[in-house]
Amino acid sequence: MNGSAPGTPAALDIQLKRGPAGLGFNxxxxxxxxxxxxxxxIYVAKIKENGAAALDGRLQEGDKILAINGHKLENLPxxxxxxxxxxAGEDVQLRVQPKSQLTANGPATSRGDGDSSSSVxxxxxxxxxxxxxxxxxCKRLFGSRRPF
Incomplete structure (x- = not known):
């Protein structure tokens, strides 16, 4: 149906209204x-404080965005x-697969603060x-004669 693995709950649809700082996430x-x-x-890297996404509260760092306004985000640069x-305009419809439903490629660890060491x-x-x-x-420009 949405490309999810069998047994995976349906994706979440989130409607956001673009604010002065955009949608509020990277x-x-x-x-x-x-x-x-x-x-x-395409994944949510950071939720900006007081942005549209943060105020809505449903979109989380690490969530996979499947589509925006009906445009699938598969196989795009x-x-x-x-x-x-x-x-996308002022009113934006996102289809999202929450992070907790994604299959991990590494060890199954939980970071309560939403930080991702892989992005650091x-x-x-x-x-x-x-x-x-x-x-x-510097060594090439100044030679080995000059101490640092």
């Missing part, structure tokens, strides 16, 4: 930027999904790589 994923291994779906959200790891890796690259660039 998305990740897509065929070119998979957020979940072997899944090119991230940029195409972002454009659908930007052009790439930031840490980029930071470490930047420091290392900066070190080598």
């Amino acid at each position: 998305i990740v994923g897509g065929v070119d930027q998979q957020f979940v291994l072997n899944d090119s779906g 991230h940029s195409a999904a972002v454009e659908l959200f930007r052009n 790891l790439p930031l840490i890796a980029i930071g470490v790589a930047t420091v290392i690259l900066g070190f080598f660039v």
